[in-house]
Structures are given as structure tokens and as C-alpha cells.
Amino acid sequence: MHAALHETLAKVDPEIAELIALEEKRQRDKIRLIASENYVSGAVLAATGSILTNKYSEGYAGKRYYEGQQYIDPIEQLCIDRAKAVFGAEHANVQPYSGSPANLAVYFAFLKPGDTVMGLGLPAGGHLTHGWNVSITGAYFKSVQYGVRKDTHRIDLDEVRELARKERPKLLWAGGTAVPRTIEFAAYAEIAKEVGAVFAADIAHISGLVAAGAHPSPVPVADVVSTTTHKTLRGPRGGMIMCKAEHQKAIDRAVFPGLQGGPHNHTTAGLAVALREAQTDQFKQYAHQIVANAKALAAALVEHGWSLITGGTDNHLILADVTPKGIAGKVAAKALDAAGMELNYNSIPFDPRKPFDPSGVRLGTPSVTSRGMREPEMKQIAAWMDAVVSAPTDTGLHERVAGEIRELCAKFPAPGILI
Numbered sequence: 495m496h497a498a499l500h501e502t503l504a505k506v507d508p509e510i511a512e513l514i515a516l517e518e519k520r521q522r523d524k525i526r527l528i529a530s531e532n533y534v535s536g537a538v539l540a541a542t543g544s545i546l547t548n549k550y551s552e553g554y555a556g557k558r559y560y561e562g563q564q565y566i567d568p569i570e571q572l573c574i575d576r577a578k579a580v581f582g583a584e585h586a587n588v589q590p591y592s593g594s595p596a597n598l599a600v601y602f603a604f605l606k607p608g609d610t611v612m613g614l615g616l617p618a619g620g621h622l623t624h625g626w627n628v629s630i631t632g633a634y635f636k637s638v639q640y641g642v643r644k645d646t647h648r649i650d651l652d653e654v655r656e657l658a659r660k661e662r663p664k665l666l667w668a669g670g671t672a673v674p675r676t677i678e679f680a681a682y683a684e685i686a687k688e689v690g691a692v693f694a695a696d697i698a699h700i701s702g703l704v705a706a707g708a709h710p711s712p713v714p715v716a717d718v719v720s721t722t723t724h725k726t727l728r729g730p731r732g733g734m735i736m737c738k739a740e741h742q743k744a745i746d747r748a749v750f751p752g753l754q755g756g757p758h759n760h761t762t763a764g765l766a767v768a769l770r771e772a773q774t775d776q777f778k779q780y781a782h783q784i785v786a787n788a789k790a791l792a793a794a795l796v797e798h799g800w801s802l803i804t805g806g807t808d809n810h811l812i813l814a815d816v817t818p819k820g821i822a823g824k825v826a827a828k829a830l831d832a833a834g835m836e837l838n839y840n841s842i843p844f845d846p847r848k849p850f851d852p853s854g855v856r857l858g859t860p861s862v863t864s865r866g867m868r869e870p871e872m873k874q875i876a877a878w879m880d881a882v883v884s885a886p887t888d889t890g891l892h893e894r895v896a897g898e899i900r901e902l903c904a905k906f907p908a909p910g911i912l913i
């Protein structure tokens with residue numbers, strides 16, 4: 495945090511100031527490999543931490559329910575225009591509070607309770623909001639879940655087509671949270687068209703890659719594209735829905751007044767800044783380097799004898815089965831965290847273990863790539879990971895690795911971190 499801001503905060507609330515300072519140091523000193531996380535720029539932080547948080551602006555630009563929108567309207571309009579330009583979308587709604595509310599708005603726009611939704615099952619790498627049973631989307635709608643092939647662990651579009659023909663969903667989701675391979679949006683679009691479903695692509699994880707052309711875009715073929723703004727897109731925490739012009743009214747009405755009250759204007763401004771950054775050549779290089787780094791990290795892990803789901807990656811994300819290393823996912827994740835490498839334990843497709851104690855770990859390269867790390871560092875990270883996972887109780891080793899990682903991190907300053 496900027497020193498002046500820290501001082502202001504510390505005077506009023508030393509406890510929170512201290513905890514934020516410690517978290518900032520943690521983010522500085524660790525190799526952050528959680529696939530859904532990133533470092534936003536100082537510019538995004540500045541906009542997000544601004545006085546825009548003071549303002550109410552229910553409604554949309556030019557049609558608000560509160561006065562004093564002289565500056566909020568152009569901020570939201572800039573954000574919308576940039577989103578449309580970055581993704582080539584006909585319409586963008588930038589008000590969803592996060593990815594899950596964005597998805598819920600998609601349901602509200604097109605479905606009635608009890609209608610059928612089809613999405614990738616959570617155990618196969620799908621997201622809760624695509625109809626998983628504990629989610630409101632599984633409880634209030636009739637949910638049909640597709641999976642991945644047992645032999646390849648890849649999504650089988652023939653199987654998706656067959657299931658869609660049988661179940662006739664009103665809404666078909668593509669996308670997920672633990673999908674290491676390219677998603678074939680055009681094939682989904684064809685299936686949705688055949689069965690008369692709305693096709694929604696959830697690109698929460700990969701929107702930064704899509705923006706930069708490092709992953710094919712669903713925008714030309716999908717009715718609706720939802721995304722978070724804080725993962726590879728490197729904006730503030732939030733959500734966004736893009737759609738064809740014909741769906742603009744339904745989507746806008748579903749977000750407000752359907753689901754939400756006032757938009758978070760400070761977040762909208764932060765997102766506008768991130769979308770401006772996403773238009774630069776630097777960002778394009780960044781997104782392609784995320785993929786290059788993930789491929790390098792995956793290849794290095796395979797060299798160390800790791801078992802990767804689908805054998806590798808096409809995007810920013812790697813899903814590994816660590817049980818062949820004689821360790822469970824949670825034990826591996828905790829040992830790696832102690833050694834300065836932060837990732838999450840994760841179920842693998844057809845996991846014989848329980849979700850709270852699964853076989854796998856999930857990792858990704860958006861954050862380390864934001865620090866400017868490249869292929870040589872990925873090799874080093876894989877070596878550290880393998881050493882730690884091979885000796886999960888060797889606390890001496892963990893401390894030694896954590897020290898080496900602090901030294902490496904000092905050479906790669908993280909965006910937005912000033913200490």
C-alpha cells in the first residue's frame with residue numbers, strides 16, 4: 495500500500511493496517527500459483543480504492559434512480575465501451591458484483607425455476623453455478639451435468655450433444671474452473687442451436703487469454719459470455735456479462751433490478767482501467783507468456799515424474815494427480831504453502847478420494863507471469879515443488895526453499911506492491 499494511505503489507515507485502525515501490511519508482504523514473498531488469482535496494477539488499485547465507493551447509482555447510464563451521476567455515467571460508459579472493444583462484443587454489462595452473481599443473472603434472464611440447465615459437473619472441473627447440486631443453480635433449476643471422458647479426461651462433445659438431445663436444456667454452459675485444455679466453443683454453439691438452448695460461455699478463468707487472442711473467443715458464437723474480472727483479466731474483483739444485442743434488455747434487466755441494487759462504482763472504474771491495460775501490446779505479450787509459462791511448468795513437472803490430468807495444458811492451468819507421488823492433494827498443498835508456494839488442493843476427474851481430501855492440486859501461472867517470471871523460473875519452481883512434495887514432513891527443507899523463493903521473488907517485483 496502507498497505509504498500515505500497506510501499511515502491514514504494505521505492511525506484509525508492499526509489492527510487492520512497491520513494485517514493488510516502482512517498480507518502484502520506475503521503476496522510479495524511467495525510464489526502464488528492459485529490459478530484464479532493475480533496481481534492487479536497500481537493503477538487498478540488506485541481506482542478501486544477511490545471515493546467512487548461513496549456513490550449510489552442504481553440503474554444504467556442516462557437512466558439512474560439517484561442524482562449526481564455526472565461522472566459515474568461516463569465511467570461506466572467508458573468501461574462498457576472498452577469491454578466491447580477488447581472482446582468484440584455487441585453489448586457488455588459491467589455491474590455484476592462477481593462471477594457467481596453474473597451467472598445467476600444469466601439464469602434469471604432466460605430461465606424460470608424448474609427449467610433445465612446443462613453444465614460441466616464440478617468433479618470434472620465445472621463451476622458450482624453451472625448447476626451443481628449445492629448451488630442455488632442446482633436447487634432451483636433442473637440440472638443435467640456432463641463430464642469428461644474416462645480415458646482422456648477431456649470433454650467429449652459427442653457426449654454433450656447426445657445428452658443435450660435427450661434432455662433439451664434451455665441453457666447450456668461451457669467453461670469451468672479446472673479445465674486445462676482449450677474449450678471448443680463453436681461445437682457447443684452448434685449443439686445449443688440444434689436443441690434450442692441459450693449458449694452461455696463462462697470464461698471466468700480465461701478471459702485475459704481470450705482478450706489477448708491466447709485462447710479462442712466464444713464471443714462470435716455464444717449468446718452470452720460471462721466472466722469474472724479478477725483472474726487472468728487482471729482487474730478488480732467483479733463480474734461482467736457480454737451478449738448479443740438481442741439479449742441486451744434481458745441481461746440488463748436481470749442484473750438490475752432483477753438481482754442487484756447499486757453497482758460498485760469503484761470496481762467499475764478499476765475494471766475500466768484493467769480493460770485499458772488489456773488493450774496494450776504489453777498485455778497481449780503477458781497473456782501469451784502465461785500460456786508459455788504454464789506449458790514450461792507442466793513439461794518440467796512431467797520431467798520430475800508428475801502425473802498431469804490430460805498430460806499437460808493449453809492455457810494457464812495445470813491439474814495434477816499427486817497420489818502417484820505417494821501423497822494426497824491436501825498434504826501436498828500444505829507442504830508447498832509452508833515452503834513458499836501457494837496453490838490449492840483439488841479433485842481430479844473420477845477422483846476416488848473425497849472432495850475435502852482429494853487426489854490433486856491445481857495451479858496456474860497468471861500471478862508469476864505478472865511478476866515477469868518466464869520459462870527458466872518455471873523450471874526452478876517445478877524443481878522446488880517436486881522436492882517439497884517428495885519430502886512433505888521435512889520442515890528444514892521447507893524453510894530453506896521458502897528462503898530461496900523470497901530471494902527469487904525479490905528479483906521479480908509484483909505489480910501494485912510497493913513494499
Ligand SMILES: *Cc1c(COP(=O)(O)O)cnc(C)c1O
Nearest residue numbers: 592593594621670671698699722
Ligand atoms: C471463479 C469462477 C466463477 C465465480 O466467480 P466468483 O467471483 O468467485 O463468484 C464462475 N465461473 C467460473 C468458471 C469460475 O472459474
